[in-house]
Amino acid sequence: MPLFSRKKKPSNDARKRLEYQMCLAKEAGADDTLDISRCELSEVPYGAFATCKVLQKKVLIIHTNNLTSLVPKSCSLLSLITVKVLDLHDNQLASLPADIGQLTALQVLNLEKNLLKSLPQSIGDLAQLQVLNVKGNKLRELPGSVSGLQSLRALDVSGNVLQELPRALAHVRTLQMLTLDSSAMTYPPPDICSAGTEAIQQFLCKECGIAYYPPSQYSVLPTLESDGGGTSVDGVDRTVEKYLEEESEWQNKFLDYEKRKERKTQEKLEFERRLNMGQQEQALLVQQLNSHKDEILQTVREEQQRLEQGLSKHQRYLEEERLKLLQQLKDTEQGTASQIQKLLEDNQRQKRSSDILKSLENERIRMEQLMAITQEETEQLRRREVASAMQQMLTETYKNKLLQMTSESRRQHLVSQACSSLAEMDQKFQQILAWQQLDQNKAVSQILRQIEIQKAAFEALQMKKDLMHRQIRNQIKLIETELLQLTQLELKRQELDTEVLQEAVTEQRRALGCLLQQLLKEKKQREEELQQILLEMEAKSETKQENYWLIQYQRLLNQKPLSLKLQEKCLEQQLVTLLLELSADHYVPVFAHHRISLEMLSTMSASDLEKLGVTEAGLQHAILRRAREILAVATTIPELRRAEETEVPAAPEPSAPLEERPSPAAPTAPPLQWDERKSECVVCMEQEPQMIFLPCGHVCCCQGCCDRLHSCPLCRQDIAQRIRVFHSA
Structure with missing residues (x-):
């Protein structure tokens, strides 16, 4: 307590x-x-x-x-x-x-x-x-x-x-x-x-x-009464006695009157005293009530002031939040407008450029040159490696199954015949291995004979390696993201009940929709061109040429990406010559990827080269020794060093590796960070929006609700085309 x-x-x-x-x-x-x-x-x-x-x-x-x-x-x-x-x-x-x-x-x-x-x-x-x-x-x-x-x-x-x-x-x-x-x-x-x-x-x-x-x-007490009797006296005695009795009675009455008078006076005084006390108590009570009333009024006044202050503070906070949100919406719209403008300018620039036609012609010539397969490439074909890479999962599964069967057979054999000779066990094991080798050779031969599979693999890899097709895919992905943000922006404006820049957002969305349709047509056209090139290669290939598609697949795999070629061009010529002299030209891509220069190489150790991937110990020491010798000569003859630096300048170390294609310029205004997890289908209000409606460009419905719609739920425009959007994790 x-x-x-x-x-x-x-x-x-x-x-x-x-x-x-x-x-x-x-x-x-x-x-x-x-x-x-x-x-x-x-x-x-x-x-x-x-x-x-x-x-x-x-x-x-x-x-x-x-x-x-x-x-x-x-x-x-x-x-x-x-x-x-x-x-x-x-x-x-x-x-x-x-x-x-x-x-x-x-x-x-x-x-x-x-x-x-x-x-x-x-x-x-x-x-x-x-x-x-x-x-x-x-x-x-x-x-x-x-x-x-x-x-x-x-x-x-x-x-x-x-x-x-x-x-x-x-x-x-x-x-x-x-x-x-x-x-x-x-x-x-x-x-x-x-x-x-x-x-x-x-x-x-x-x-x-x-x-x-x-x-x-x-319950009721009885009243007791008594009867009295009198005696006979003479008349004088009775008269005297009566007079005395009357005198005594009058005296008693007078005394009773005095007593009653005194009692009334005392009662009056007592009443006045009580009345005064009551008035004092009443005055004290009134004073207490007034003080209590003042306290209540003061409490109510303070509470009202506190509520008014809290209400005004909350109103200021809501107003600041509204202004901040409107500013963010405005910045986002400006950033989206600038990015859309840049996309439109890039698209028009690509249309007007004649380099695209020239690159397409050069690529067609290169494809025709690739159709001719030399005897040297046929001999150097890594047939087993390519086939194993294409069917690695099948081979590993089959191998695991055979090993499991072998292990089970061996265990049962050891349990049932513990006294059997080791020679018989080895003979059976060799037989199982022979069966395994025979089945593996048969599977590899079957894969090599599957020309259609080889052709499909080459077609998929060619589609992935094609630069123009990749650029179109990246632009489509960027436009899909912008359309999703514009749709979320319109929904947010509807919640805020504002009409700021409504026409501008609608115009941007329409422009993005038209650009997306055009890019889809270009993507389809490029895929048709690649398919036509594939048909021409198939028509011009020799009928008796073996492993034609395997050789094409290997050649496409060995082709270096554009970023690696640019990195190799930035290497010092003396470092490239050093690697060629030591028969280590296959390490040129590794040195180019890590931006290694002669000065950096002179300060490195053998363990550093091993971390880069140079595993041969003799080659490690030879590279380090030759690099120090070249730097010593350059120090002795600074003029030669300056001439070489003027001829082939060393590339500075960038903070990040080069990309295969330049990314579009980011908008100048800071975009609003939209939370895709909060976006939801406007029909079912459960799933994320997954479909783009063309030509309006809204991204507002999931795939399940999209099939039943013929017009856009936001703008009521007829749907001419539906495009599925895949959100990246």
């Missing part, structure tokens, strides 16, 4: 109810009841005691609160002297005030559902108490002073841990109803407790040694 417990403040509804009930009790013509129940009170307010004292309230209802004590420190129990009904059920009371007996007018006391463990001894001073309800508490015993409750008619002690009743309860003659848990009682016995109130009272009276009388005899 914490040392300092904080009192729970009542809610706004509870405070409003308390104020309303207090005002209602003070109105003119109000009844004698003060009801402050269900107000979430932790203690009885001072105003309630003052109201009961000044207005002489007779009924005080404080049930269903959080009271832990009945009388606060600043109040007195005498303020409730006129209360006849006190309802305190359903609270947290652990004890009653020790001076509870001062409430002499109390007739009904309800303490149900509290935490009482005992009752004070002064409870017996409540002579007018008729109903006492202590149900649902933690009482273990009743005090012996309950015998003073001479008007008690109903007593409820059920729901406690009470096991015995005090014998003094037999002196309460007016008790008509006693409620208790008979099964838990030990005194009186449970059978007597189950018999009812009359049986319990008879048992207690018998234990106390007094006679039992039913309560009905004590």
